[in-house]
Amino acid sequence: MVYEPKFYRCSECGAILEAITPHCCDELFCCGKETELMRANELITLEEKHMPVVKREGNTLTVCIGRVLHPMSSEHSILWIEVKSKYKTRRVMLKKGDDPVVTFNIPETIPVTVYSYCNLHGLWRISA
Ligand SMILES: [Fe+2]
Structure with a gap:
């Protein structure tokens, strides 16, 4: 089973925090205020x-954000893509102008959960 992480966002500075242990409490603070789960x-x-x-071919796992690629402008973009399996977490940070397409080397028999984060539309997830 893939551990379900918790992601928090600071409404003041926009920082994203990820709890990497399952027993994390639901109250994390940033900029002196409680963050949003x-x-x-x-x-x-x-x-x-x-x-x-998600497309899997052998040990190559390709993640593409959207069937029609998500915009990658300075105003609206995917900031990161994360692939989580039972034992590993892999995250790729993206920047303006990048294609929101990332490949990972992960055996195809290992189940994963894929997360992506849009600066305007939040957190997205799918299991593969
Ligand atoms: Fe978006």
């Missing part, structure tokens, strides 16, 4: 431009 969106529609699309 983010809920991952899991709505799957063909038009959804935020949903991670």
Whole structure:
């Protein structure tokens, strides 16, 4: 079973915090204020431009954000993509102008959960 992480966002500075232990409390503080526990969106529609699309071929796992690629402008972009398995977490930070497409080397028999974060539309998740 893949551990379900908790992601928090600071409403003051925009920092994202990830609790990496399952017993983390729900009250984390940043900038002197309690952070917001983010809920991952899991709505799957063909038009959804935020949903991670996962393709696995052998040990190559490719994550593409959206069936139509998500924008990657300075105002609106995917900031990171994270792939979590039972024993490892891999995160790629993206920047303006990058394609929101990332490949990872993960054996295809290992189940993963993929997260992505849009600076305007929040946290997205899918299991593969
Ligand atoms: Fe977005």
